[in-house]
Amino acid sequence: MNAPLRAGPAATLPRRHPWAGFLLGFGMGGFFDGILLHQILQWHHLLSGLNAASLADLRVQVVADGVFHALMYAVAGAGLWSLYRSRGAGMPPRKRLLAEFLIGFGAWHVIDAVLSHWVVGLHRLRMDVAEPLPWELAWLVLFGIVPLLAGWVLRRQGPGAGGAGGAAVSALLAVVITTAAALNLYPVSAPAQDTSVVVLRPGASAAGLLAALDGTDARVVWADASGGVWVLADAPSATLFSLFGAGALYVSGASAPGGCSAWIAPRDGRA
Incomplete structure (x- = not known):
């Protein structure tokens, strides 16, 4: 069968x-x-x-x-x-x-x-x-x-x-x-002033940032207590790009390279 x-x-x-x-x-x-x-x-x-x-x-x-x-x-x-x-x-x-x-x-x-x-x-x-x-x-x-x-x-x-x-x-x-x-990508209303946010790399000196701004029309509007985050007003585009050479990790309004993970790296050998 x-x-x-x-x-x-x-x-x-x-x-x-x-x-x-x-x-x-x-x-x-x-x-x-x-x-x-x-x-x-x-x-x-x-x-x-x-x-x-x-x-x-x-x-x-x-x-x-x-x-x-x-x-x-x-x-x-x-x-x-x-x-x-x-x-x-x-x-x-x-x-x-x-x-x-x-x-x-x-x-x-x-x-x-x-x-x-x-x-x-x-x-x-x-x-x-x-x-x-x-x-x-x-x-x-x-x-x-x-x-x-x-x-x-x-x-x-x-x-x-x-x-x-x-x-x-x-x-x-x-x-x-x-x-x-x-x-x-376009705001409903124009901002009161042209501002940019700058985030410095860990260990970068604020003095380098200020030196890069010297002689330009850029103005410092605000900075956090640690000196790691800055808000600038009326900074020319060329100045924004130059800030990467002055220790910036991120600059709004400019082509920022990837690198946000650097914030979680240990400092001075400590976690």
Whole structure:
């Protein structure tokens, strides 16, 4: 007698990992916020809304942003690992993966707005405006609600629905994100004066900074007690670039090299 037929291929294939797209979208949402809002636009840092004196140092804020990005790396890595684990069952349909990515991307912005901005108060979207709520609501709609709805619509269409719909949604979101990012580069109102933030490397002397400013139109507006962070007004572009040779680690308004991790290096051999 012939042996009974075994169950079809679906019975032997490993279970799919539906969290792959969601985790990737969630992690990319965090990277999008951190890179654009913390570093490029500098609207806030992760802990800008907390009033503890120990958090006032910009160097502490930068390290907190770095820890946040490390966490987003872990989330994105988990998504990649989940996607890798699903390879035995065949890669998830591209449309389904895109839907889950959009849901994760939107979910990040909804959670960030509700928890970080309004419940816990870690920061507001813009720390430099009197009324941040309108900005937060617009940001929530553009990067939270719209991707969530787009992902939900794609999932309801099913994997067999026309692929042109997924491509159209992707193109629309790409246009929305690019346009919004470009518009955010321009302030709603002109600042009272042209200011730049200068962060000195650990061990760099403030005397070198002041010497580089001597004979220019730049004025010192503020400096922190440690002498590590300075705010300058009306500094010419050429002067800003010259500050890197005077011990600056970061200069807003100039092309700053990577090096924020230098803040967590031990000083004088001590941790």
